[in-house]
Amino acid sequence: MSGRSKIADYLDVSLLARLPNLEFRAGFLVDGFLSGMHASPFRGGNVEFKEHRKYHPGDDISDIDWKAYARTDRLHIRIHEDDTNLNAHILLDRSASMNFRGPLATMDKWDYARSIAAALLLFLLRQKDASALTLVGGDADFSGPPATTDLHFRRQLERLAVNADSRECNWNSALAELEKEIRPRSIVILISDFYTEPRSLAEPFDRLRAKACELLLFHIIDPAETDFSGTETLLLQDNETGERLALTPELIRENYREQFREHITALTELVRSRAGDYLMLKTDRVPLDLFGAYLNLRAKRRKRR
């Protein structure tokens, strides 16, 4: 078990829910993540630090600083200072389906997703990565080009202070709209419950991939959505459409779970086949994994450069 996971075990998600605003939640998550960094496998956790160190067998020879070798006649590994022009686009699903909180969760998916988005913005700010937040509903609410300023961060946080009340989340149009705003080699982070056909995302993802963008999907799930427990007949109301349906969970549970698994598999394959990453985040757990996922993707991107 990694150090990060251990920290996540000790951090109570109810504590996160009780924090008064998104800034505090973002700080809680980022600080919680950084406190576990000593055990992190991710290189570049302290991305602002630049150094040389002695070469050890097994290190990537492309990282050897040959100039230093010419000067000192010793092999040193060059630890790159990270890019200062990295752009990250955070796309947050604000459809009404995010307004769901199951009996085991202490916060609804929207609150959870907003906390994640805020934490990412803070994390990116601290890494001097430019970030931009787009709220995706029926159409995309683009905030403008990514920036690395505190003022920009504050404005993004203010933008998160809305309700998830959109009747739909149209990823296709949102991504098509954003496509021209997203600079090549950006990191595109999608935070959603992804109640959409994975096949429909293939085309926009391909276009992003053509621009050398990295894709990162954070799938927000309430535990009740995966378990689908209960024996009595329920009258359910669709948060997005308002449609009602009477059903007995125990009758369709197996089928439901099977479809859910297939959906996750399809999403994972969709993203990973495009060199991106997929992470499922359940609302009853503190989402520290997301930073690791981000850093991992960032490191991969840097290596490909």
Next chain:
Amino acid sequence: MNGFAFPAYLSGFLLLLIPIILHLMKRKPVVPQPYPSFFFLKKTIVRKQRRNNLRKFLILLFRCLAFLCIACAFAYPFVSDIALTPKDATILVLDSSFSTGASRAQMRSALKSALSDISPEHPMLIASAAGRIHWSGDFSADRNALETWALNRMDSCQTSSFATIFAMADSRFQNIQAERKHLVVITDRQALPWEGAARPGKLRNVSDIRIAGAEAGKKTPNIAVVRAELAGNYTHAGQDLLLNTEIHNFNTAPEPVSLTVELEKHIVLTKETVIPAHGSFREQFRLKNHVPIFRPIPGKIRITAKNNAISLDDTRYFAANPVTPPTVFLTPLPGQNPREFIRTALTSRGDTLDSLAPDLHPLTPATARNAIESDILIVENPNAVKNMESILDQQLASGGTAVILWRNSERTRLLLNHFGFHIRKAGLRETHRLELIDFEHPLFKDYLNINAGSWFDILFFNVPQIVPPQNARIIAAFSDRHPALMEVPRGKGKLFVLAVPPDRDHTNWQTFANFLPFWRELILQANRKSTIQTEFTADGSPHPLPGEVASPETEIISDGRTFRLNTPGCYLCGKLLYTINPPAKESDTTPLPENFDPSTLLNPQAAQILNQNTAGKTGILKAAAGKHSPWRLILLTALLCFLAELGLANRTVL
């Protein structure tokens, strides 16, 4: 007619509201619960939900059915082919005795005529009187069934009596609510069945009574063999047999009769005689026994006469079963001959033992095995063999009789202790007489007819005080109330304990005239072979016999080990021949007086009683009694419904 015995339980149908209300309450939740998206649900929900609706409907159906069945079963539904309150009800009493054989056609016609009125408003019931009483079931409107039932029971070899059947019919009328209740007696008008039945005012629930069948005043001519018994015992092969016979002429004129006696299908005697009107012919015949082997011999006497309408009683069966003398074992005392008196008593020739002298043996270690199978074992000296207790136990267990004579010795004391006797004092130096004798006991029964007084003059000396076990029967006691003669059942046999040995030091009983008969009677009672009843009267009742039954003359009629006494004849079972003869009294064909009025049997207040019964709320239950009711099936259905509900609702516990 269909109905419910307890219709109040039908209110249990209200229980149906429980599952229905539960179903309606749970059918569809009113308050919707928010759910993020029906993205996955819509794909499968329709088909699954349709199945769920069907399942819920089935669960509701089974629950409702279960409650319905339980309420219905408690209400006790019944199906009957008669009206709940018919206008008329009739009980047909069918005289099935063998004397009715001469009037069979008239009786059959009377039966059909009586049954022609049958309908749901006029149900009928038939009782057959012949030996035992049989009922056709409950009141019914099924004419064919009743007619078939009655016709199958018209032939019998038994006698009939209306005394009980009338009482039973009167009682059966109480169970039906009818305005008029008729009793029809279908008979040959023989006077015999009415003996004891024609008590005025006897029938309280009958509106009217009438006799149908044979014509009034017409007498059936009959001559019958009413007795055929062997006199004396058949004790050896080739022995001539003495047959006591009695033939009765029930006709009003003297009748010439020819009689034939057969022994094992060989005619051994024929005779022609004339029997006076209403008179009897009694004679003892000596029959020449041609059977060279000592084995059971079946025999019969048959008569032929002109004016004789009933044939069944023309033949009477008898059987000569070999009787072997009882085997008696005695224990001699060493150095003296104290059993002299007993031996003398047993070997003396008297009236009862002239042809059955007991087979006497001394009990020694060499004869111990045979002693176990003996009829009687008289123990005066317990030291005669080593294991006397064991021999006695086995002999008694197999149905033998043992007599222990008291003698003041430790061995006798131990022997008596083994059988539960306790010796309080060994010998009292006083003189005693008998003070109490149980003359109901078979050993003493005959003395009441002769002279019982001599028993109380016998003197006894040095008698002990013996305390018998709980199950002992004290047959005689001394003047101090201590038992003199005791009987204890043990195994299949009986143990007698005599508190005084018959010698000069203890009693002067040997000098009394009752001494010899006492021992002879004991031997007769103890003889296993002579105590089995082999002669029976045909009455249709089952009689258990020790083995398969075979008839030398007719087919085997045994059903296992039970012998139905319903067909006259000789039947071999094991080593004994059993005889069944028709009841002699049934041969008396004296008719009812022409002026006999059966309505005198009716209670004058019958109409009032009937009205009270009808007005009273007697009985749906009575109406339902005996009717076909599917309540067991309904309860089973309820159980199945519950099981189906459990299965459908996926319950694992109740």
